[in-house]
Structures are given as structure tokens and as C-alpha cells.
């Protein structure tokens with residue numbers, strides 16, 4: 001593709017994929033999508049958005065199903081599926097990755113890049129963390145509630161010209177971007193929030209943030225879980241700011257009550273990203289002999305439920 005109109009292909013155009021696809025469309029990119037169950041609806045009507053950004057509804061320039069072959073090799077393959085056991089993400093992107101294609105992950109969790117980096121050693125891997133509240137309302141219908149910021153960096157380290165070029169596109173589309181030299185550290189920082197809140201919301205029957213914090217003993221439990229994630233991060237070589245649990249709780253209390261992505265999956269009967277967000281943290285704690293009794297209990301209880 002030409003530099004003047006980069007081509008991004010979204011794989012897994014659900015809430016996150018279709019939202020950041022809309023942003024790249026606003027930046028003037030050619031944006032295509034590979035979708036699964038919502039193919040017919042998206043083919044007929046594109047992605048219909050309700051958003052504080054205004055009318056960001058869009059239709060993919062090329063719409064594909066799993067198993068199709070690409071018309072063009074994209075500059076960016078943006079993977080925005082859920083990170084679930086049994087989903088072979090390296091195989092999923094394979095038909096769409098050519099020489100020079102940057103593989104961009106916009107997915108939650110820890111230690112989720114390695115399988116892509118190992119499978120595609122010659123393609124830049126750009127790892128992104130989304131700070132946004134967006135959810136699917138029905139086939140091809142998405143509600144963007146608030147926010148949108150992305151933190152991004154090369155995996156395993158650095159923020160090079162590939163990241164800068166993608167940052168410029170997202171900024172042109174109206175999104176705030178932080179480039180991170182150490183994206184793994186950024187994943188730990190985000191996990192201090194997601195690893196307690198997301199699985200706990202499932203144990204609490206899909207509860208929102210304030211319901212969890214205001215339940216008797218709720219804030220105390222969230223803090224203890226955050227402390228266990230902090231201790232694990234430190235043992236893994238990522239000491240995080242000691243005031244992070246305080247600022248996370250304070251920030252969460254200031255936001256309107258909010259159902260995180262795992263709560264929404266649970267409430268909609270979809271599989272949850274238990275390993276990416278919790279299991280991988282527990283595995284790293286066990287590797288370093290860090291005591292994480294509350295995280296282990298939560299993981300065991302949720303595995304029983306699954």
C-alpha cells in the first residue's frame with residue numbers, strides 16, 4: 001500500500017476492533033475487517049456507533065470471513081479478539097500477514113505477546129493497552145461510552161518508528177496515545193486494576209465497580225488483590241509505584257459505576273479471559289514463590305465455574 005493511505009485490517013472487529021477501526025478510518029486509512037458471527041449484519045449496515053465523539057459509524061473497505069484470502073497485504077494487522085484458551089492467535093493472523101506487516105495487539109492481559117512474536121520473528125509486534133469503555137449492543141451495533149486512550153510500544157521493548165507512525169494515525173483520528181518504552185511494565189500497571197476487578201466482577205454476578213467497592217469488605221479485598229499483583233510484578237522485575245492501589249481506587253470511585261469487559265462477557269454468556277488476566281499472573285507469582293492466596297482462590301473458584 002502507499003504511505004499516504006495505509007491499510008489496516010482488523011481481526012476480531014467486536015467492540016474494541018470496530019472502535020479503533022473507526023478511529024483509523026477517521027485518520028484516512030483504508031480499513032478492512034475479518035469478522036465471524038456478525039458477518040451478514042456488518043455487510044448490510046457496517047458498524048453503527050453511538051459515541052460521544054459524534055458519528056463514527058463506518059463500513060469496512062473490504063469485509064472478510066475466517067478462511068477468506070486477502071486482496072491486499074495490509075500494513076497493519078490489528079488483532080482485537082478476546083484472548084481465550086484454544087484460540088490460536090498465531091494461526092488466526094497467518095493468512096493476512098505479509099512481509100513488513102506490523103502485527104498490532106489491542107488486547108488485555110499479561111504475557112500475551114510471546115506466541116505472536118515467536119511465530120512472526122521478522123514482523124514488528126506493537127502491543128497496545130486500551131483505556132476505553134465500549135461494548136457491543138447487537139450485531140454491528142456498538143456503544144462507545146467514554147475514553148479511548150491507547151498505550152503502545154514494541155514488544156518486548158522500545159517505541160520505534162513503527163510505533164510512531166501508528167501513533168500519528170490514531171492521533172489524526174482523535175485519540176490520545178502514550179508511547180511506552182517498556183510495554184510489559186505498562187501491562188503490569190494495567191493488571192493492577194484488571195486482575196482484581198475483572199474476575200471479581202464475575203464472582204459478584206457481573207457487578208459494576210462501585211457495587212464491588214461498596215460491598216462490605218469489598219474495597220479491602222480489592223486492595224489486597226492489588227497488593228498481590230504488585231508483589232508479583234516486583235518479583236518479576238517490575239517494581240510499580242507503591243501508591244498505585246490508592247490511586248486506582250480513588251480514580252475508580254470518581255468514575256461512574258462501570259461494568260468491565262469480563263463482567264459483560266459473563267453477563268452475555270461468553271467465555272471470559274481468565275488466563276490472560278488472572279491465570280498468567282498467578283503462574284508468574286508461583287514461578288517466583290510469591291504468596292498470592294487471594295488470587296489463587298479467585299482463580300480456582302472461577303475455574304470451577306468454567
Ligand SMILES: NC(=O)C1=CN([C@@H]2O[C@H](COP(=O)(O)OP(=O)(O)OC[C@H]3O[C@@H](n4cnc5c(N)ncnc54)[C@H](OP(=O)(O)O)[C@@H]3O)[C@@H](O)[C@H]2O)C=CC1
Nearest residue numbers: 012013014015016035036037081107108130132133134261
Ligand atoms: N470492551 C472494552 O471496553 C475493553 C476491552 N479490552 C480488551 O480488548 C480485547 C477485545 O475485547 P472486546 O472488543 O470487548 O471483545 P468483543 O467480544 O466485543 O470482540 C471480540 C471480537 O472478536 C471476534 N472474533 C473472535 N474470534 C474470531 C475469529 N476467529 N475470526 C474473526 N473474528 C473473531 C468476535 O466475533 P464473534 O462475535 O463471532 O465472537 C468479536 O467480534 C479483549 O482483550 C478485552 O479484554 C480492553 C479494554 C476495554
Ligand SMILES: CC(C)(CO)C(=O)C(=O)O
Nearest residue numbers: 130131132133260261262
Ligand atoms: C480498564 C477497563 C475497565 C476499560 O478500559 C478494561 O480494561 C476492561 O473493561 O476490561
